[in-house]
Amino acid sequence: MLRTILATPIAVAVVAAGLTAASPSSPAMVRSAASTFNYGEALQKSFFFYEAQQSGDLPSWNRVSWRGDSTRNDGRAEGVDLSGGFYDAGDHVKFGFPMAFAMTNLAWGGVDYRDTYASSGQLQSLRNTVRHGMDYLINAHPDPNTLYVQVGDGTIDHSYWGAPETLEARAQLMDFPRPAHKITASCPGTDVAAETGAAFAASAMLFAPTDPGYADTLLGHARQLFTFADTTKGGDGRDTAYVNCVPAASGYYTSTQEGGQNAGATKMYWDELAWNAVWLYRATGDATYLARAREFYPKMGSQSDAGGGSAAVPAYSYGFGWNDKQYAVYALMARLTGEAEYATDTQRYLDYWTVGYQGARGEYTPGGLAYMFYWAPLRMAAYTAFVALYYADHLGPEDALYHRYHDFAKRQIDYSLGDNPGDHSYVVGFGTNPPRNVHHRGAHGSWLNASATGEPATNRHILYGALVGGPDATDAWTDDRSDFIGNEVALDYNAGFTSALARLHGEYGGQPLASIPGETPDGDEIYLDRTTINSDSRGTSMQVFLTNTSAWPARVLDRGSFRYYFTLDGSTTAAQVTATSPYSTCQQPTGPTQHAGEVYYFTVDCTGTLSFPGGRSEYRREVQLTITSGGQWDPSNDWSAPAARYLPLYDGGTLIWGEEPTIAR
Structure with missing residues (x-):
C-alpha cells in the first residue's frame, strides 16, 4: 500500500529527510516578473500533442479532431490487449522504452509541482495523459516476468507514409505485420524493465492523492518490475540490455549505443536500476530501495576528471535523456539524502553546462542552446533544464548557485519558445513563426504514401504543442518535413519540456487559451x-x-x-x-x-x-x-x-x- 503521506506533492522519503517540495508559495517559487512567453499556453498545448499520439480507442477527452481510433488489434495474436498507449514519434511503432521514460518524467513534474499544475489548469490533462500511458503498460505487463516492450517493426512501419487510422486496412492488402515483442525471465531486458518500473512508481505517486486504488495497482507493478530487472540482470551493464532479446529495437532505442562518442553517455543499464530504485523509495519510503540505489549508483558510469589526474568521476559531460538517467539520479539522491557526495555530482554536471567545470564547458550554439547531441538537441537541453530547476529549488533562492542553475534552465526553455537567432518558435502552433511541416505522418495528412516529400506541400494538420528536434550546432534549422533529425517530434522530446514548463508557469504565470483552435476539413474528403x-x-x-x-x-x-x-x-x-x-x-x-x-x-x-x-x-x-x-x-x-x-x-x-x-x- 502507498502511505497516506503521498497525498502531499513530495515523496515520503523526502519528508522523512526533512526536505520540502517546491511549490508556488515556497521561497524557491516566488513569482518573478512577467516572462516574454506564455508558459501556460505552451503547457496546455504540450498535452494536445500527446493526445495526437494516442493509439487504440480514443478516450472521450481527446481533443484532436483529425484523429480517430486506430490499431485496435495490436497484441491480439499474442492474447494481450496492446491497442492503447502512444505512437512514438512521426511513425506508428510503440516503443516501450521511451514511452515509459516519457510517463516517468511527466509524472515527476506532477509529483513535485502539483500545485503549479493545478494553478495552470492542466492537472487533469496531466493525469489523463499519464493514465492513458500507464493503462497500456499495465496490459503490457501481464505477469511478473513478462513485459511487452514494442509493437510494430520500425523497418516495415517506416516503409508506409500514411495515417495511423489506415494501418489495419494496409495490413489487409499486403504483408504489413505489427508484431508484439516481449522480454521474459529466459530472455530479459534489464534496462527497459527498470525504466518501466520507474514509470509505475512515479505514476503511483501522481495518482495517490486522488485515486489510491489505482496508485496501489501501479505500485504493485513497479515492485514486480524492479525485482524482474534486478534478478535477471547481468554483470557488465550491457549483457542483459533488452535489444539482445528484442533486436527489432536495435537502431531505434538501443541503450548500449545512444550518445555517440561522448564520454558522459555511459550506455549501461545501471542507471535504469538506480532510477527505478530511487522512485520506489520515493513512492514507498522503504529504505531497502534507497540502499539498492546506493549500490547501483557508483556503477552508473564515470569519465576522466576535466581537472586532470588518474581518478575518474561520475559522468558529467552528456545530459539527462531516455538512455541516461544518472544525471537525474544525482539530483534526486542529493535532494532525498542531503548528502554532499550527491550534491557534488549534481553540481559538477550542471556546472559543466553553465559556467564550466575545471576549465571544461559543454558545447553551445552561437545563439545560446546547450548543444548536447546533434539528434534532437532541444529535448536534451529541456531535460537538463528540468533537472537544473529541480535542483535549484532544492537549494533555494538564497543559495549562491540558485540563479546559475535556474537562469540556465529558463534560457534553454525560452530558446525553444522563440528566444533564438531565428526569432521563431520550435513548438508547433505556439509563438512566432512556429514549425508546421513536422516529420509526422498523421499531421501531414497525405493520401499518396509517397514519403515525407509527397503531396500536399504543407501539412494539413497543426500538431499543436509538439517540440521539434531543433537546430544544428550553428543554430540553423528549416521547417522541412523530410528532416527527421531536426524536425521530427517524439514522446520523449516533450516530457522533460512539459515538466519544465509547469515549473516555470508556477513562477512566471501565463494563461492557457480558452480552447485550442479546432480544424475543419479542407474540402470534400x-x-x-x-x-x-x-x-x-x-x-x-x-x-x-x-x-x-x-x-x-x-x-x-x-x-x-x-x-x-x-x-x-x-x-x-x-x-x-x-x-x-x-x-x-x-x-x-x-x-x-x-x-x-x-x-x-x-x-x-x-x-x-x-x-x-x-x-x-x-x-x-x-x-x-x-x-x-x-x-x-x-x-x-x-x-x-x-x-x-x-x-x-x-x-x-x-x-x-x-x-x-x-x-x-
Whole structure:
C-alpha cells in the first residue's frame, strides 16, 4: 500500500529527510516578473500533442479532431490487449522504452509541482495523459516476468507514409505485420524493465492523492518490475540490455549505443536500476530501495576528471535523456539524502553546462542552446533544464548557485519558445513563426504514401504543442518535413519540456487559451470524380473514380457504393437499358432499379474494396461504367449526367456525398 503521506506533492522519503517540495508559495517559487512567453499556453498545448499520439480507442477527452481510433488489434495474436498507449514519434511503432521514460518524467513534474499544475489548469490533462500511458503498460505487463516492450517493426512501419487510422486496412492488402515483442525471465531486458518500473512508481505517486486504488495497482507493478530487472540482470551493464532479446529495437532505442562518442553517455543499464530504485523509495519510503540505489549508483558510469589526474568521476559531460538517467539520479539522491557526495555530482554536471567545470564547458550554439547531441538537441537541453530547476529549488533562492542553475534552465526553455537567432518558435502552433511541416505522418495528412516529400506541400494538420528536434550546432534549422533529425517530434522530446514548463508557469504565470483552435476539413474528403468518355444516342460510357483523401480523421471506406440515375426516353423500357463495367475495382453494376416514375438507377457496389488515403491505387478506385440503351437515349434529362456530384455516394446505404434526385431533369 502507498502511505497516506503521498497525498502531499513530495515523496515520503523526502519528508522523512526533512526536505520540502517546491511549490508556488515556497521561497524557491516566488513569482518573478512577467516572462516574454506564455508558459501556460505552451503547457496546455504540450498535452494536445500527446493526445495526437494516442493509439487504440480514443478516450472521450481527446481533443484532436483529425484523429480517430486506430490499431485496435495490436497484441491480439499474442492474447494481450496492446491497442492503447502512444505512437512514438512521426511513425506508428510503440516503443516501450521511451514511452515509459516519457510517463516517468511527466509524472515527476506532477509529483513535485502539483500545485503549479493545478494553478495552470492542466492537472487533469496531466493525469489523463499519464493514465492513458500507464493503462497500456499495465496490459503490457501481464505477469511478473513478462513485459511487452514494442509493437510494430520500425523497418516495415517506416516503409508506409500514411495515417495511423489506415494501418489495419494496409495490413489487409499486403504483408504489413505489427508484431508484439516481449522480454521474459529466459530472455530479459534489464534496462527497459527498470525504466518501466520507474514509470509505475512515479505514476503511483501522481495518482495517490486522488485515486489510491489505482496508485496501489501501479505500485504493485513497479515492485514486480524492479525485482524482474534486478534478478535477471547481468554483470557488465550491457549483457542483459533488452535489444539482445528484442533486436527489432536495435537502431531505434538501443541503450548500449545512444550518445555517440561522448564520454558522459555511459550506455549501461545501471542507471535504469538506480532510477527505478530511487522512485520506489520515493513512492514507498522503504529504505531497502534507497540502499539498492546506493549500490547501483557508483556503477552508473564515470569519465576522466576535466581537472586532470588518474581518478575518474561520475559522468558529467552528456545530459539527462531516455538512455541516461544518472544525471537525474544525482539530483534526486542529493535532494532525498542531503548528502554532499550527491550534491557534488549534481553540481559538477550542471556546472559543466553553465559556467564550466575545471576549465571544461559543454558545447553551445552561437545563439545560446546547450548543444548536447546533434539528434534532437532541444529535448536534451529541456531535460537538463528540468533537472537544473529541480535542483535549484532544492537549494533555494538564497543559495549562491540558485540563479546559475535556474537562469540556465529558463534560457534553454525560452530558446525553444522563440528566444533564438531565428526569432521563431520550435513548438508547433505556439509563438512566432512556429514549425508546421513536422516529420509526422498523421499531421501531414497525405493520401499518396509517397514519403515525407509527397503531396500536399504543407501539412494539413497543426500538431499543436509538439517540440521539434531543433537546430544544428550553428543554430540553423528549416521547417522541412523530410528532416527527421531536426524536425521530427517524439514522446520523449516533450516530457522533460512539459515538466519544465509547469515549473516555470508556477513562477512566471501565463494563461492557457480558452480552447485550442479546432480544424475543419479542407474540402470534400470522400467523393467521386468522373470523366465522360463517350455519350451518344446509344448510351454513355465514363470513368468514375472513388476518391478518398479523408483526414478529419483518415477513414477507411469498405462498404461504399454509388448510383447513376437516368430517365427513360420515349417508349424505351427499363429492360432495354443495361450497364456493364469493362474494368472495375468494384463489383459489376446492378439494376436498373426504379426510383420514381420514369427515373431509374444503376448501382455500383464497392463493398469489400478498401478505399483509404494510403497510396495511389488505394485512395483512387477506378470504375469504368458503360450504359447502353436498346431504345432511345438522351442523357440531357438524366439526373446524373451533368456532374459527378449527381452520382450519389453511400457508405453501407447511408448517403455520404453527392445529391439524390429531387425531380427528373
